[in-house]
Amino acid sequence: MKLKKRLDCGLRGFHVAIIPKAPRSIRRRIQPKKTDEDGQVCAFELLASLARQILQEETESSSASSNASGNDHAVIGKDAVEDGRQYEDKPVKTECLDHGSCEVSAVVSESASLNCNQKCLLNEFPLVEEDDILERTLKTVGSNSSGKIGGDLKLEICKSNMLKGNFLSKAEGGSPNYRESCFNSVENAFEQLVETKAMETGGLNTATTRISKEPTELCMTFPALTDSDKDVKLPSCRDPVPNASFSRHRNDIKLGIRDDDDNLPRFNKFSNKLKVYRPVTRIGDRRIRKLLTSKYWKSAPKLKDFEHPRTGKQDGGMRPSHRKRKTCYNNEKCHRDVLYKWRRFYDRSSVETFDGGFSCESVTNSPEKGRNGNKSISGSMLQTNGMTSSAKGHQSSLRSKDSNVKFSIKSFKVPEIFIEVSETATVGSLKRTVMDAVTAILGGGIRVGVLMQGKKVRDDNRTLSQTGLASEDNLDTLGFTLDPSSVESPNLPLVCPEDPPLLLSDAPQLVARSCETPALDSECPNALTNLALLTKTETLVESNREQAISHTDILTDTTLPDSRALVAVPALNVEALAVVPLNQKSRRSDIAQRRTRRPFSVSEVEALVQAVEELGTGRWRDVKLRSFEDADHRTYVDLKDKWKTLVHTARIAPQQRRGEPVPQELLDRVLAAHSYWSQHQAKQQGKHQAAGVLKIQSPTDHSNGATTGNQL
DNA sequence: ATTAGGG
DNA sequence: CCCTAAT
Numbered sequence: 001m002k003l004k005k006r007l008d009c010g011l012r013g014f015h016v017a018i019i020p021k022a023p024r025s026i027r028r029r030i031q032p033k034k035t036d037e038d039g040q041v042c043a044f045e046l047l048a049s050l051a052r053q054i055l056q057e058e059t060e061s062s063s064a065s066s067n068a069s070g071n072d073h074a075v076i077g078k079d080a081v082e083d084g085r086q087y088e089d090k091p092v093k094t095e096c097l098d099h100g101s102c103e104v105s106a107v108v109s110e111s112a113s114l115n116c117n118q119k120c121l122l123n124e125f126p127l128v129e130e131d132d133i134l135e136r137t138l139k140t141v142g143s144n145s146s147g148k149i150g151g152d153l154k155l156e157i158c159k160s161n162m163l164k165g166n167f168l169s170k171a172e173g174g175s176p177n178y179r180e181s182c183f184n185s186v187e188n189a190f191e192q193l194v195e196t197k198a199m200e201t202g203g204l205n206t207a208t209t210r211i212s213k214e215p216t217e218l219c220m221t222f223p224a225l226t227d228s229d230k231d232v233k234l235p236s237c238r239d240p241v242p243n244a245s246f247s248r249h250r251n252d253i254k255l256g257i258r259d260d261d262d263n264l265p266r267f268n269k270f271s272n273k274l275k276v277y278r279p280v281t282r283i284g285d286r287r288i289r290k291l292l293t294s295k296y297w298k299s300a301p302k303l304k305d306f307e308h309p310r311t312g313k314q315d316g317g318m319r320p321s322h323r324k325r326k327t328c329y330n331n332e333k334c335h336r337d338v339l340y341k342w343r344r345f346y347d348r349s350s351v352e353t354f355d356g357g358f359s360c361e362s363v364t365n366s367p368e369k370g371r372n373g374n375k376s377i378s379g380s381m382l383q384t385n386g387m388t389s390s391a392k393g394h395q396s397s398l399r400s401k402d403s404n405v406k407f408s409i410k411s412f413k414v415p416e417i418f419i420e421v422s423e424t425a426t427v428g429s430l431k432r433t434v435m436d437a438v439t440a441i442l443g444g445g446i447r448v449g450v451l452m453q454g455k456k457v458r459d460d461n462r463t464l465s466q467t468g469l470a471s472e473d474n475l476d477t478l479g480f481t482l483d484p485s486s487v488e489s490p491n492l493p494l495v496c497p498e499d500p501p502l503l504l505s506d507a508p509q510l511v512a513r514s515c516e517t518p519a520l521d522s523e524c525p526n527a528l529t530n531l532a533l534l535t536k537t538e539t540l541v542e543s544n545r546e547q548a549i550s551h552t553d554i555l556t557d558t559t560l561p562d563s564r565a566l567v568a569v570p571a572l573n574v575e576a577l578a579v580v581p582l583n584q585k586s587r588r589s590d591i592a593q594r595r596t597r598r599p600f601s602v603s604e605v606e607a608l609v610q611a612v613e614e615l616g617t618g619r620w621r622d623v624k625l626r627s628f629e630d631a632d633h634r635t636y637v638d639l640k641d642k643w644k645t646l647v648h649t650a651r652i653a654p655q656q657r658r659g660e661p662v663p664q665e666l667l668d669r670v671l672a673a674h675s676y677w678s679q680h681q682a683k684q685q686g687k688h689q690a691a692g693v694l695k696i697q698s699p700t701d702h703s704n705g706a707t708t709g710n711q712l
Numbered sequence: 713a714t715t716a717g718g719g
Numbered sequence: 720c721c722c723t724a725a726t
Contacts, residue, residue, distance in 0.1 A: 594720065621714060636714075641720065644717085715726070 405470050409480060451479030456632065598633055600642050605662050608639055608646070609669045617643060617677045646670045 425433070450457040450469070457467050464470040469478060600608070611627040620636035620643075628634040649657050650667035 597720070618715070620716095638720075640715075640717095713726100716724085717722100718724105719720100719722080 403470075405464050407478070448480055595633075599659055602660065602662060602666070604628075604631070604634070605642070605646065605666055608642060609666050609673065611639075612643060612677070613669065613673045616680070617674065643670070643674075647674045650674075 450467075452467065452469060457469070459467070607627040608623065611623040615622050615626065620640040623639050624634065624636040628639060646662070646667065647670055649662060650671045654661075654664070
């Protein structure tokens with residue numbers, strides 16, 4: 001996989017590199033304009049002229065395709081096509097090429113078409129061409145602007161991008177994919193520039209925001225002109241499920257970033273759309289999970305509790321899994337993606353509230369966290385342990401006059417994330433990687449848990465009032481957790497926001513991931529709405545992670561107060577999706593996730609030791625009931641396993657022990673108890689005596705314990 | 713559903 | 720932690 005990735009990346013890079021900047025003729029034309037008007041108009045003009053130029057050239061090249069040198073445009077188109085074929089094996093070419101041109105927007109439209117097609121076919125595809133073009137354009141402009149680019153450059157770029165977005169929109173019509181494409185391309189271009197400039201946060205933010213909004217609006221505004229149908233026509237989704245989330249990947253394919261090992265959450269929330277529901281039991285969960293396991297990600301703890309018919313159904317299924325995305329540091333595309341994500345992040349975080357009264361600034365943290373994590377990391381395998389499993393945010397809640405309870409979540413911590421990076425990766429790449437991962441998580445693989453007084457509120461069916469969350473007192477102790485969602489099921493039909501299931505009322509269960517497919521843009525808003533509803537209602541009280549649904553979606557959405565932003569998001573999704581390869585294998589892995597790792601704390605170990613001393617080693621269920629009744633995430637199997645490891649740990653040299661050090665005293669007790677119970681398997685029934693004895697025995701004296709046992 | 717043990 | 724097998 002890695003090799004492949006690299007190749008892909010390299011290939012990509014290569015293409016990009018090779019692609020000629022822009023026809024000189026174009027440049028020439030551009031220059032004058034630039035000089036004359038400068039600024040927005042200039043950008044616009046430039047774009048238009050470029051488009052024209054390209055169109056023309058395209059035509060020419062078509063007629064004389066044999067031309068060795070070929071024009072830039074031709075090359076680009078070709079590449080695009082090739083890519084498509086490479087990955088999809090489907091004849092995209094024809095369609096792409098014959099796609100004519102729409103006047104000014106010819107260039108754009110064409111590339112757009114390509115993209116669109118590619119996407120459709122593959123369900124994932126980057127719009128490299130667009131980017132390239134845009135970049136070129138931008139560069140050209142910049143170079144032409146006789147050195148005085150400075151701060152204006154950005155502005156211009158933004159505008160250009162916007163324009164581009166416009167064109168694209170027009171060309172492509174209302175096609176959702178298209179929109180995304182536009183968005184992406186714009187963003188990418190922009191991001192690149194920004195990146196070059198050093199990623200100044202402020203700048204990025206501002207710029208980003210603008211871009212995201214503008215293009216989106218434009219896109220929406222424009223009526224569908226043409227090729228929308230293309231999307232439909234194309235043999236797009238290989239995926240049985242048309243709406244499969246994968247539909248918009250951007251760089252994935254190129255990068256080939258997908259590996260079976262990756263468990264990172266998908267990047268975009270849309271991607272998680274599909275879910276399979278299944279009845280839930282812990283065991284059941286496990287069963288399912290076992291089928292799909294990823295190395296690094298773990299699903300949230302399972303719930304026990306009864307399952308509500310509905311609930312069970314909903315949460316039981318598989319949820320979208322997260323995939324970890326391996327990084328391609330060397331690839332620019334990757335970087336862009338990362339940036340993109342970053343931007344997304346910021347956008348979200350920046351967005352404050354929406355009428356729901358639920359505001360979430362938290363997202364911002366993630367990025368922060370990511371950075372921090374990076375700092376500390378140095379090996380090839382990084383583990384950012386963001387507070388083990390769940391993070392709670394500080395949130396303050398306000399009780400409104402009406403019966404609604406308003407929550408304000410200040411921040412969320414990002415759940416544990418595993419990142420794998422090459423040793424030679426740069427800090428910058430690491431940062432990006434982390435950011436990427438974080439973003440990905442936030443983008444979708446998260447499930448929200450509700451804590452009240454430190455305890456998880458499990459019953460999703462209860463109302464806030466019933467749960468006590470409607471009362472001021474409890475609100476102070478209200479907490480939320482973000483956990484990686486456990487299972488993802490690609491195969492289920494997505495639930496649209498409009499779908500009934502959407503929560504609300506007392507049985508909030510799950511909110512399906514909404515906007516997924518291409519047509520989604522329109523849907524997104526709904527999601528938002530839903531979110532709002534969710535927020536307002538008791539739905540919030542959710543609980544067990546397993547059962548609980550994944551309000552992830554909601555959560556995610558929540559983050560974006562601005563509907564526009566939401567709409568815009570799809571573009572992002574594309575990228576995110578891109579990460580996930582379509583192949584069955586990966587899919588499969590996506591379905592189940594490994595539970596999140598939750599190292600036992602010393603206190604837990606102590607409790608375990610205590611319980612085992614009293615109950616013996618063969619009664620894990622009793623141990624569970626006795627000492628871990630409230631620890632939903634600790635199953636008796638877990639306890640048994642832990643004991644096993646404890647015994648092992650106690651036997652090895654302290655230097656060889658890893659993780660949080662367990663007090664020697666406890667380890668001694670472990671050995672003592674272990675040896676004792678080993679000799680009294682037959683007597684496990686008569687634990688009373690044993691328990692008493694064990695308690696008495698000296699923690700450090702193994703033989704003593706054994707002896708005592710013998711005496712008994 | 714538990715337990716035991718390998719991976 | 721997961722998975723399987725045996726209870």
